[in-house]
Amino acid sequence: METTHQDAEKLAAAKAAVKFVKDGDIVGLGTGSTATFAIQELGIMVKNGLKIKAAASSIHTEKLAKSLGIEVLSLGELSFIDISIDGADEFTESLDLIKGGGGALFREKIMASLSKNSIIVTDASKKVKKLGAFKVPVEVVPQAYQYVFNQMLILGGKAVQRIKDNEVFITDNGNFIIDADFGLIDDPAKLASALNQVDGLLAHGIFINLTSKVMMSTGDQIMVFE
Numbered sequence: 001m002e003t004t005h006q007d008a009e010k011l012a013a014a015k016a017a018v019k020f021v022k023d024g025d026i027v028g029l030g031t032g033s034t035a036t037f038a039i040q041e042l043g044i045m046v047k048n049g050l051k052i053k054a055a056a057s058s059i060h061t062e063k064l065a066k067s068l069g070i071e072v073l074s075l076g077e078l079s080f081i082d083i084s085i086d087g088a089d090e091f092t093e094s095l096d097l098i099k100g101g102g103g104a105l106f107r108e109k110i111m112a113s114l115s116k117n118s119i120i121v122t123d124a125s126k127k128v129k130k131l132g133a134f135k136v137p138v139e140v141v142p143q144a145y146q147y148v149f150n151q152m153l154i155l156g157g158k159a160v161q162r163i164k165d166n167e168v169f170i171t172d173n174g175n176f177i178i179d180a181d182f183g184l185i186d187d188p189a190k191l192a193s194a195l196n197q198v199d200g201l202l203a204h205g206i207f208i209n210l211t212s213k214v215m216m217s218t219g220d221q222i223m224v225f226e
Ligand SMILES: O=C(CO)[C@H](O)[C@H](O)COP(=O)(O)O
Pocket: 030, 031, 032, 033, 034, 035, 086, 087, 088, 089, 098, 099, 100, 101, 102, 103, 104, 105, 108
């Protein structure tokens, strides 16, 4: 399969990030194409003798990690994670993120919250001045769907339910995703705080103060924002 320029950047960022993983670490494994490169690299390192245990941010990631010989612990039973490596849909230099393009935002947020060192790996396309060109994913408990949808409109977001392959998208937790377009977001912390108040909204994709560093590959070099 031909490797695209963007894939080469994702792989380079992943390779740079896995260097921070040490023997004995509990490692949080993200979800998405960039995180997958990191998981594959960790699989090689484990085959070569690295001793780690992992926690997965999605069912897909858990299966992948196990297939590569990485031991996977239950996220819900952990009090901390030493280091996590995940991707992002957008990030700013203040380390605010939008995540959840793959629909794994709830477990990804718990994973980041548990992590002593939370590394985000990206290609160069993910860096923005202001968040918001990428719609904010919102995970909704089905019984609260219409209520939360209406609340998104009240908060100024154009909301659409996520559909994938002509079917309503269902998360690993059995919930729906609403993608909410708030335009470019001047104050991500304020919007995150307003979203946190909405009953029935399990998680939203604005990540504030949850990232230790972003490692972004430009192809030529790895830029680190921390
Ligand atoms: O948040 C995520 C999944 O919920 C991903 O990390 C995000 O969508 C980036 O994915 P990719 O590395 O494939 O561009």
